[in-house]
Amino acid sequence: xxxxxxxxxxxxxxxxxxxxxxxxxxxxxxxxxxxxxxxxxxxxxxxxxxxxxxxxxxxxxxxxxxxxxxxxxxxxxxxxxxxxxxxxxxxxxxxxxxxxxxxxxxxxxxxxxxxxxxxxxxxxxxxxxxxxxxxxxxxxxxxxxxxxxxxxxxxxxxxxxxxxxxxxxxxxxxxxxxxxxxxxxxxxxxxxxxxxxxxxxxxxxxxxxxxxxxxxxxxxxxxxxxxxxxxxxxxxxxxxxxxxxxxxxxxxxxxxxxxxxxxxxxxxxxxxxxxxxxxxxxxxxxxxxxxxxxxxxxxxxxxxxxxxxxxxxxxxxxxxxxxxxxxxxxxxxxxxxxxxxxxxxxxxxxxxxxxxxxxxxxxxxxxxxxxxxxxxxxxxxxxxxxxxxxxxxxxxxxxxxxxxxxxxxxxxxxxxxxxxxxxxxxxxxxxxxxxxxxxxxxxxxxxxxxxxxxxxxxxxxxxxxxxxxxx
Ligand SMILES: O=P(O)(O)OC[C@H]1O[C@H](O[C@H]2O[C@H](CO)[C@@H](O)[C@H](O)[C@H]2O)[C@H](O)[C@@H](O)[C@@H]1O
Ligand SMILES: O=c1ccn([C@@H]2O[C@H](COP(=O)(O)OP(=O)(O)O)[C@@H](O)[C@H]2O)c(=O)[nH]1
Numbered sequence: 001x002x003x004x005x006x007x008x009x010x011x012x013x014x015x016x017x018x019x020x021x022x023x024x025x026x027x028x029x030x031x032x033x034x035x036x037x038x039x040x041x042x043x044x045x046x047x048x049x050x051x052x053x054x055x056x057x058x059x060x061x062x063x064x065x066x067x068x069x070x071x072x073x074x075x076x077x078x079x080x081x082x083x084x085x086x087x088x089x090x091x092x093x094x095x096x097x098x099x100x101x102x103x104x105x106x107x108x109x110x111x112x113x114x115x116x117x118x119x120x121x122x123x124x125x126x127x128x129x130x131x132x133x134x135x136x137x138x139x140x141x142x143x144x145x146x147x148x149x150x151x152x153x154x155x156x157x158x159x160x161x162x163x164x165x166x167x168x169x170x171x172x173x174x175x176x177x178x179x180x181x182x183x184x185x186x187x188x189x190x191x192x193x194x195x196x197x198x199x200x201x202x203x204x205x206x207x208x209x210x211x212x213x214x215x216x217x218x219x220x221x222x223x224x225x226x227x228x229x230x231x232x233x234x235x236x237x238x239x240x241x242x243x244x245x246x247x248x249x250x251x252x253x254x255x256x257x258x259x260x261x262x263x264x265x266x267x268x269x270x271x272x273x274x275x276x277x278x279x280x281x282x283x284x285x286x287x288x289x290x291x292x293x294x295x296x297x298x299x300x301x302x303x304x305x306x307x308x309x310x311x312x313x314x315x316x317x318x319x320x321x322x323x324x325x326x327x328x329x330x331x332x333x334x335x336x337x338x339x340x341x342x343x344x345x346x347x348x349x350x351x352x353x354x355x356x357x358x359x360x361x362x363x364x365x366x367x368x369x370x371x372x373x374x375x376x377x378x379x380x381x382x383x384x385x386x387x388x389x390x391x392x393x394x395x396x397x398x399x400x401x402x403x404x405x406x407x408x409x410x411x412x413x414x415x416x417x418x419x420x421x422x423x424x425x426x427x428x429x430x431x432x433x434x435x436x437x438x439x440x441x442x443x444x445x446x447x448x449x450x451x452x453x454x455x456x457x458x459x460x461x462x463x464x465x466x467x468x469x470x471x
Contacts, residue, residue: 001128001455004037007119007139008132009079011041013058013065022345022369026231027443029063031451036062037127040119043067046075055118068118070111077107079135080306087134089309090169091158092270092364097309098169105171109138116142123148128455131182133157138174141181153454154179155186155226158366159393160195163202176205180216184454185223188366188393193225226450227397229442230372232435235349239377242350247343251297252354259420261296262355264348264370265362266303267310267340272363272389272406273300273317277336279361279412281324284335287417292333294420296359297351301342314340345373352377357419358386360394361406367393371401375434383431385419387412397437400430 012025021029032039040055047053052069059065070078081104089097116139123129123143129152131139140152166172176199179185187193197214200206206216212224242248261280265271280296298321304310321338328335343351352358358374371386371394378384388394388401395403402415 001035001451002126003124003128004032004035004451005119005123005127005129006032006037006039006132007115007129007136008039008041009083009135010044011039011065011067013067014060019344024228024443026234027447030444031447032063033061035128038064038066038122040066040068040115040122042079043069045069046072048072066118066122068115070114074107074111074114076306077104078111080304082108083135084304084307085309086169087137087175088158088270090165091134091161093159093161093165094269094364095165095168097269100170109174112136112138113142115139116146119143120146120148123150125150128451129153130155130451130454138178141178144181151183151454152181153184153186153450154182155450156192156366157188157228159189159364160187160192160199162195163199166195166199167203172199173203173205176200176203177217180206180214180219180221183221184450185214185221186226186450187223188225188227189396190225191396192366192393193223196223222453224453226446226453227393227441228367228369229438229444229446230369230376231444232372232376232438232442235345235373235376238346238349239353242346242353245347245350247347248350248354251351255295255354258292259290259294259356260354261294261357261359261416262351262374263296263298263300263359263361264343264352264374265298265300265360267300267314267317268303269309269313270362270364272361273298274320275363275406275409276359276361276412277317277320277324279406279409279416280336280359281328282409282413283416284328286413290417290420291328291335292330294335295333295337296335297337297339297355299339299341299343299348299351302340349373349377353379353384356384357416358384358388359416360386360392361389361404361412362392363389363406365389365392365394369394371398372438375431376438378431378435380428380431380435382424383427385422385427385430386434387415387419397441398434400432400434 012021047069055066055068057066085099127150129150131154197208209215212222321336352374360371371388386401389406390403404412404415
């Protein structure tokens, strides 16, 4: 394969401290290192009201990291505004939270044009371009407008909604048109791909002309489901080694032999944290024998605090956890430990391993890597039980989990009780099936599968082959 160009809103640049990168960063860096290439995106900084300086380029081995600042207006309209107050809620089925504004939409398309103008001079004719996530949907159309004929792929990390939900967004036609400028569209699950195909059809934008082959706006392109994985073997290794980490040791001592239930999520309304706390409270109410015998640790780093819905949630969840602790806790037992700080992944691995239950109950999630990490971190001799929302992309793969509907508080409470009493033999059987899957479909496999399909020539649909055979 020729040189690889990755573009994403956030870029994971290796730091001097050697901080452990997430699985996605590890896989993309490996692919970039192999083929040589560039990873471009936003620096995370604002240039205020001044035009951003030229790209800051840093070389690490075979990879050039290219970062740009954005003006404050751009950050507000593109990132906080359209990406996180329109596309994010719509794609997570939260029509009630979408705040559509023309200014934000214009800002979103303007910043994509800006990224395209900064990227285009770096591109060679045979480079393969891989664009990531909902922030950058219009990027390929902008690059095509500038005459680029390269292979361009897009991977959506979040869910793709059904046609009726998408249509609520006033600019859905423009968004769908932008997607047709790619050569390959990758979704997390078969359900997201099905939703995309039905959006094309329902809105009369295009057609599925063969399995996973689409035609729209005069272009033919492919779509597929590529479920993102984690670096399974490395994560299992972190978990084994983490037992001796001081923070993990302290956590183990402080739970004093109680069963640990663990939840780890960015503070985001899509993660179902409120419903989860309700389910935990219900579980304790229904199973009073467990009072004082369990601890629920919820690790929840703050996220996107500039967006009003996220800011409001910070207070609501803290109050809810405080109320439950006040109502049920005793002088020597705090039922919910609620932490707003981010924890490094090697330590997190050790905490997952302490958890008898991994409680992962998003109301809607593209994949949810925490679910996969929880499984990878378990002790094969005494694995914990994953309680997983059926609305997480991960539920399409992790069939050994106890699948729940997170809106069904009683059902989730029952699953917690069932998990805590599950016999060892059943826990091991369920865990092994999930672990085997995660080892086979890890993040490197995900990356390779996507890039293989992106670089392959598009096979013509059967009807076109037949036409060509007729003299
Ligand atoms: O960059 P932020 O605004 O701080 O948000 C963090 C990331 O959140 C989203 O993650 C998604 O990607 C995961 C990996 O594929 C997936 O497991 C999860 O279900 C998604 O929500 C977002 O898509 C990323 O772009 C953000 O960087
Ligand atoms: O304190 C924390 C909380 C989360 N994570 C990591 O953040 C990622 C969250 O990914 P996920 O797909 O579950 O959700 P997202 O936040 O991307 O929507 C996982 O790799 C976690 O290990 C972390 O490193 N420290």
